[in-house]
Amino acid sequence: MTERPATRRELVILGSGTAVPTPRRGPSGAVLAVGDEVTLIDPGPGALQRACRAGFPAETIGRVLLTHHHPDHCLDLAAVLFARKSPALPPPGGPLEIVGGPGTAALLERLEAVFGGWITLPPGDRVVRELAPGRFDVGSVAAEAFPILHSPASLAYRFTLGPGDGEDRFVLAISGDTDVCDGAVDVARGADCYVLEAAYADGSTARGHLTPRKAAEIAARAGCRRLVLTHFYPEVDVEDARRVAREFFGARVTIAEDGLRIPLRTVVRAPS
Numbered sequence: 001m002t003e004r005p006a007t008r009r010e011l012v013i014l015g016s017g018t019a020v021p022t023p024r025r026g027p028s029g030a031v032l033a034v035g036d037e038v039t040l041i042d043p044g045p046g047a048l049q050r051a052c053r054a055g056f057p058a059e060t061i062g063r064v065l066l067t068h069h070h071p072d073h074c075l076d077l078a079a080v081l082f083a084r085k086s087p088a089l090p091p092p093g094g095p096l097e098i099v100g101g102p103g104t105a106a107l108l109e110r111l112e113a114v115f116g117g118w119i120t121l122p123p124g125d126r127v128v129r130e131l132a133p134g135r136f137d138v139g140s141v142a143a144e145a146f147p148i149l150h151s152p153a154s155l156a157y158r159f160t161l162g163p164g165d166g167e168d169r170f171v172l173a174i175s176g177d178t179d180v181c182d183g184a185v186d187v188a189r190g191a192d193c194y195v196l197e198a199a200y201a202d203g204s205t206a207r208g209h210l211t212p213r214k215a216a217e218i219a220a221r222a223g224c225r226r227l228v229l230t231h232f233y234p235e236v237d238v239e240d241a242r243r244v245a246r247e248f249f250g251a252r253v254t255i256a257e258d259g260l261r262i263p264l265r266t267v268v269r270a271p272s
């Protein structure tokens, strides 16, 4: 069930798959919804339509946040821009913010060079922010970017919702794509929830990604409270992944599915 916008705090997994989609798992994508602030994270192919299906049509998206620039994490940026150019779209509430690591502005310029006026927003209708590792904000949410081992300038993100140490405080970490590295641990230290990739099956020697066991070991080092595994290539048997993650992480493990809604609260409130 979708929370009311005024009180909403949730992450919706739009795509739990990779560059090789399956009928069950689309490429990357997630929505971070806090109040009426909607951030589309890593919009891979089809993410905009799946966001719409999850209750976040194009006009509600105020920000696109990228972990890196592989097509399975950013191709629907063009779709978001194209939708905003459409006269059929209700007027968005403000400029679209496009946020990511170094190279994000160049990515946008190249997309605009390919598609021209079909996706090019007037300068006042979009804002581009390139991040270095360190603190930044996602609307009203405090965030921090951590360098990780994948493609050049890949970043993982830590979001702290709620003020101080009160019961409303919730720390969410999202890895993007990563291999084993300190940044993948640091981003999720003590986090309430860590959405972490486990792209390859255990036993794979390929680089640039994790396996369920490597992911579970990273989550255990980070000391997070809940681990959500995602970004599965078709070769990954998710029941094996769940078993291995429980063995090596030992706490709460969730296998992401497309459409999974994760409430970003430690205290469950009765509906009012």
Ligand SMILES: [Zn+2]
Pocket (backbone or CB within 6 Å): 018, 019, 028, 070, 072, 073, 177, 231
């Ligand atoms: Zn990927």
Ligand SMILES: [Zn+2]
Pocket (backbone or CB within 6 Å): 068, 070, 150, 151, 177
């Ligand atoms: Zn990647």
